[in-house]
Amino acid sequence: MITRIRVHWTILRISIEERLIYRADFALGTLLRFMPIVTTILLWQAIFNGVSPTSDSSKETTIDSYRFSDMVSYYLLVMLGRAFSSMPGLASGIAQDVRDGTIKKYLVQPIDLLGFLFWSRVAHKLIYYLVAAGPFAIMFILCHSFLPGWPDAGTLIGAIVALILGFIIGFLFEATVGLISFWFLEVSSLLFIVMMLNYFLSGHMFPLDLLPGPIRSVILFLPFQYLAYFPAKVLLGQLTQGELFQGLVVQVLWVIGLFFLARFLFSRGVRRYSAFGG
Amino acid sequence: MNFLERSTKRPSYWRVWLTFARNSLVREMSFRANFLITLATRLLWFCSMMIFFKVVFLKTRQINGWGEHEYFAFMATGMIINSLIETFFMANCTNFSEQIRTGNLDFALLKPIDAQFLISLEKIEWSVLSNLLFAGGLLFFSLHKLGIHFGITEMLAYLGFIGVGVSVFYSIMLVLTSASVWMGRNRGLHEFWFYVTVFSRYPRNIYQGSLGLPIYYLLSYCIPILLVVSIPAESLANRKVYDPHLAIVFICASLACLFISRLIFNYALTSYRSASS
Numbered sequence: 074m075i076t077r078i079r080v081h082w083t084i085l086r087i088s089i090e091e092r093l094i095y096r097a098d099f100a101l102g103t104l105l106r107f108m109p110i111v112t113t114i115l116l117w118q119a120i121f122n123g124v125s126p127t128s129d130s131s132k133e134t135t136i137d138s139y140r141f142s143d144m145v146s147y148y149l150l151v152m153l154g155r156a157f158s159s160m161p162g163l164a165s166g167i168a169q170d171v172r173d174g175t176i177k178k179y180l181v182q183p184i185d186l187l188g189f190l191f192w193s194r195v196a197h198k199l200i201y202y203l204v205a206a207g208p209f210a211i212m213f214i215l216c217h218s219f220l221p222g223w224p225d226a227g228t229l230i231g232a233i234v235a236l237i238l239g240f241i242i243g244f245l246f247e248a249t250v251g252l253i254s255f256w257f258l259e260v261s262s263l264l265f266i267v268m269m270l271n272y273f274l275s276g277h278m279f280p281l282d283l284l285p286g287p288i289r290s291v292i293l294f295l296p297f298q299y300l301a302y303f304p305a306k307v308l309l310g311q312l313t314q315g316e317l318f319q320g321l322v323v324q325v326l327w328v329i330g331l332f333f334l335a336r337f338l339f340s341r342g343v344r345r346y347s348a349f350g351g
Numbered sequence: 352m353n354f355l356e357r358s359t360k361r362p363s364y365w366r367v368w369l370t371f372a373r374n375s376l377v378r379e380m381s382f383r384a385n386f387l388i389t390l391a392t393r394l395l396w397f398c399s400m401m402i403f404f405k406v407v408f409l410k411t412r413q414i415n416g417w418g419e420h421e422y423f424a425f426m427a428t429g430m431i432i433n434s435l436i437e438t439f440f441m442a443n444c445t446n447f448s449e450q451i452r453t454g455n456l457d458f459a460l461l462k463p464i465d466a467q468f469l470i471s472l473e474k475i476e477w478s479v480l481s482n483l484l485f486a487g488g489l490l491f492f493s494l495h496k497l498g499i500h501f502g503i504t505e506m507l508a509y510l511g512f513i514g515v516g517v518s519v520f521y522s523i524m525l526v527l528t529s530a531s532v533w534m535g536r537n538r539g540l541h542e543f544w545f546y547v548t549v550f551s552r553y554p555r556n557i558y559q560g561s562l563g564l565p566i567y568y569l570l571s572y573c574i575p576i577l578l579v580v581s582i583p584a585e586s587l588a589n590r591k592v593y594d595p596h597l598a599i600v601f602i603c604a605s606l607a608c609l610f611i612s613r614l615i616f617n618y619a620l621t622s623y624r625s626a627s628s
Contacts, residue, residue, distance in 0.1 A: 105546045111562065112549055116414070119557040123411040136410045262388040266395060273399050283406050 080184070081192050088196030107208055110148060114216075117144045137282050143309065145219040147280050149212065150305035155277060156205065157236045158243030158300035160194060164267070167251030168260045171346070180343060187248060187339060194244055221310055228307060231317045235304040238324040242299050245331035252335065255342030276302025296327040362464050368472055375475035389478040397485050400426060415556045416592045424493035424588035425554055429580040430486035432516045433548070436524065437479045441544070443471050444524050448531035456623065467616055471525070494588060505587060512583035512598070515605045519579050522608035523547060529612075529619035547576065555581040556592060571597070575604040 121141045124134050133140050139147065167190070170176040179186040213220065224232065250267050254260045272278050274297035281289055281302050292298065303320050306312050312320065379386055404426065408419040417425060447470060450456040459469055494501065501509075527543055550570055555577040558567035570577040578601045585593035 105543070108546050109549045111566070112553060112557075115557045115559070115563045116553050118560070119415040120407055120411045122415065123413040125412055262385075262392055265392050269392075269396055269399060273402075278399070278403055279406065283410065 081188065084184075084189055084192040085196050088193040089200055106152075106205075107212055110152060110212070113148050114145050117141060117148075137280075139280065139282070142219040143221075144280070145216060146221060146309060147305050149216055149220065150308045151277055151301045152212075153209070153308075154236060154239055154301040154304040155275075156201065156209075157198070157304075158239040158275075160243050160247040163190065163194065163244070163247040164251035164264050165261070166190075167248065168254035168258075168264070171254040171342075172258050176346070180346070187335060190248060191244060198240065221308075224308060224310055227314065228310060228317065231321060232304060232307045234321055235299070235307050235324065238321065238328060239299050239301075239304055241328050242296055242324065242331060245328065245335050246296065246300075249331060249335045249338060252338040252342050255338070255345055271297055271300070274298070275300040276305065280305075296331070299324050299327065364464070364468060367464060367468075371473050372475055376477050379477050386478045386481075389476075390481045393479070393482050394485060397430065397482070401489075415554065415559070417554050417589060420493040420496040421584075421589045422554075424490055424497070425580060425584040427486045427490035427493065428513070428584040428587075429552060430482055431490070432513060432520065432580060432583075434479055434482035434486065435513070435517050436520045437482075438476050440471055440521055440524055442474045442476050444528040446474065447528045451531055451623065460620065460624070466620055467525070467613060470528075471521070490588075497588060499588060501587060509583050509587045512586055512601070515602055516579035516583055519575055519601075519605045519608050520548070520551075522605070522612035523574070523576070525612040526615050529616045532619040532623045550576050551579045551581075554584075554592075572600060572604070574608070575601055578604075 118141065121134050121136065121144070124136060126134075136144070167176075167186075170179075176186070178184075179189065223229070250260075250264065253263065257263070274292055274295060276298055277300075281292055281298060284292065299320070303324070307317055307320070401423075404419075404422060407414075408422070412418065414422060447456075450459065450470075460466055462469060524544065527547070550566065555567065555571060558564065558570075558577065567577060578597065582593075582598050582601045586598070
């Protein structure tokens with residue numbers, strides 16, 4: 074038990090050190106991620122300006138119960154959610170390791186691949202939050218007039234749990250996609266398709282509420298909404314306590330399901346594996 | 352022609368480019384499955400953007416003077432320009448940092464041909480050009496829905512503005528590429544490119560108010576990113592917002608961008624040569 078904790082701590086420490094080597098690159102990348110939010114705010118401002126005026130001119134313009142401030146808040150909170158759930162390079166990294174034979178080191182050494190990758194990602198995220206905390210804080214302060222007030226304690230705790238579970242779902246999903254490379258060596262096109270579907274189905278592109286009812290219902294059955302849409306809805310205060318609790322339970326179920334799927338694919342993949350390259 | 356005459360004879364750039372084009376096409380045709388996959392993935396991205404704005408136009412009448420079909424014509428124009436950039440330049444610029452890392456750039460610089468020409472145009476991704484089919488289809492469909500009948504003059508002006516837009520994007524890409532000489536680990540060009548072009552993805556007139564106006568002036572009159580897609584699209588599909596004076600600014604700014612980017616690129620090569628010698 075102590076040995077396992079020590080191994081995980083070593084992996085975490087090495088990964089943090091590796092991230093800190095390319096500080097400037099990391100900081101620049103963090104800054105760049107905030108640029109699209111500016112165009113998004115301006116686009117939605119233009120969209121709301123074009124909405125047909127209602128008969129009641131005293132009421133603020135809404136699109137599917139979203140006021141302009143709610144829409145801006147949604148995209149800001151989706152950025153926060155994606156800061157937890159996005160896993161850039163995870164699936165492609167696994168695919169690359171399988172393709173060039175680097176994955177052998179995980180098979181001959183007493184290191185579990187998925188465990189190693191998980192703690193590496195935790196390290197990456199910790200450094201990212203450290204670097205991104207400042208820009209995020211500035212962004213939220215500048216946009217404070219759009220944001221709803223602080224949620225109550227129960228909602229805040231629920232949101233934090235949702236974000237952490239979103240991180241785990243994001244990790245397990247991307248790892249699962251990467252593990253497909255044990256069967257299909259060239260998966261870059263598949264990864265692009267998955268990334269694009271993720272962008273759409275997670276609510277990152279636009280709130281899933283805007284979709285017609287039947288389509289929305291189908292999409293909400295999938296795990297993608299927990300990567301961005303669900304945490305944003307929690308923090309916007311648009312869910313009842315019951316809906317929040319139900320969402321968290323379903324998130325836990327997805328974590329368990331994806332965990333077993335990833336483990337299954339890994340064990341089957343390793344059995345099938347023959348060294349390519351290396 | 353003797354040896355001295357042959358060795359000092361300048362190459363025909365057109366014939367060299369044709370050779371690049373032919374070699375790239377042969378290479379792509381060897382991987383037909385990859386060609387089809389590229390087609391499918393681009394189509395998927397195209398469809399997702401269409402779905403998003405179809406949903407948006409169910410909720411709103413217009414986006415700052417752009418109705419539904421005007422906006423789809425704008426999107427088609429953006430696709431055309433981005434397809435041309437990705438087809439002819441993206442792979443080469445992405446490869447530049449790898450050439451520096453491996454030292455293969457030295458061999459490229461030894462060749463008796465302009466370095467910028469060689470580095471920018473060697474590889475052509477013909478499969479990406481398939482986007483033009485989707486974009487062209489969407490453009491003509493939108494123009495039909497708008498009842499716009501264009502003549503040769505309008506189409507030539509549109510294509511001319513497309514060329515100007517491509518030259519602006521190419522200049523920016525060249526400057527980003529040149530930065531590889533000085534930066535140790537350069538962030539992937541694809542990601543950087545995404546953040547640069549995100550501003551051109553929407554019409555220039557959404558940039559209003561205290562937040563939008565500074566961006567509008569900077570990215571219209573200094574680095575004309577906002578005009579790259581807007582001017583061609585407005586000239587053909589949305590004449591009520593088209594501004595001929597801004598079109599002149601666009602053309603002049605693109606010439607300045609080409610000139611400045613070449614200066615920066617040559618300066619980068621000088622730095623590279625002095626470092627490696």
